[in-house]
Amino acid sequence: MNHDAQALIHGDLHTGSIMVTNQDTKVIDPEFAFYGPMGFDIGLLFANLLLSYCSYETQRDSTGSKAYQVYLLRMIELTWLQFEAEFRRSWNQFGSQGLDPGEDVLIHLLQESLGFAGCEMIRRVIGTSHVADLERIEDPRQRVIGETLALRMGQHLILGRGAIRNIVDLIESVQRLQEMS
Numbered sequence: 038m039n040h041d042a043q044a045l046i047h048g049d050l051h052t053g054s055i056m057v058t059n060q061d062t063k064v065i066d067p068e069f070a071f072y073g074p075m076g077f078d079i080g081l082l083f084a085n086l087l088l089s090y091c092s093y094e095t096q097r098d099s100t101g102s103k104a105y106q107v108y109l110l111r112m113i114e115l116t117w118l119q120f121e122a123e124f125r126r127s128w129n130q131f132g133s134q135g136l137d138p139g140e141d142v143l144i145h146l147l148q149e150s151l152g153f154a155g156c157e158m159i160r161r162v163i164g165t166s167h168v169a170d171l172e173r174i175e176d177p178r179q180r181v182i183g184e185t186l187a188l189r190m191g192q193h194l195i196l197g198r199g200a201i202r203n204i205v206d207l208i209e210s211v212q213r214l215q216e217m218s
Contacts, residue, residue: 043075050079076148084157094218124143155192157191158187162187162188186215
């Protein structure tokens with residue numbers, strides 16, 4: 038894929054930029070918008086959700102924390118499934134005369150998104166723009182647990198994204214990483 042200008046990208050898509058009601062969804066704060074690779078925004082959104090997931094690792098024994106981690110993974114899954122359905126619908130409506138984009142296009146797009154997610158996760162842990170979910174953990178030893186998982190997950194998403202062929206593979210790989218920590 039040519040990554041120069043595939044789509045108009047929000048540039049800073051995270052849960053704080055998405056406003057949802059029962060009737061409508063709006064995305065705000067487009068000041069970082071640019072034309073770029075399609076996987077960028079969904080990668081940033083996945084990173085945001087996974088960083089929150091990692092912050093709850095410090096409360097692993099809490100039933101509420103486990104439930105919230107399950108919820109976050111479900112949001113990632115549902116987001117991708119909705120994105121994929123909308124991508125197919127748009128492709129059929131505006132794309133190549135109704136030709137199916139093919140699984141290879143969607144697999145590549147998912148893997149590209151995961152690469153961006155991994156980069157964002159690492160950037161948010163070791164860069165200057167830290168994550169509130171991790172920063173709110175007062176005990177430095179506990180914070181390291183969440184940050185370490187985030188860094189390992191980010192590395193996995195960058196280096197291992199080629200082995201992830203669908204959203205279920207992603208969810209299972211995140212759960213395996215968590216079990217190993």
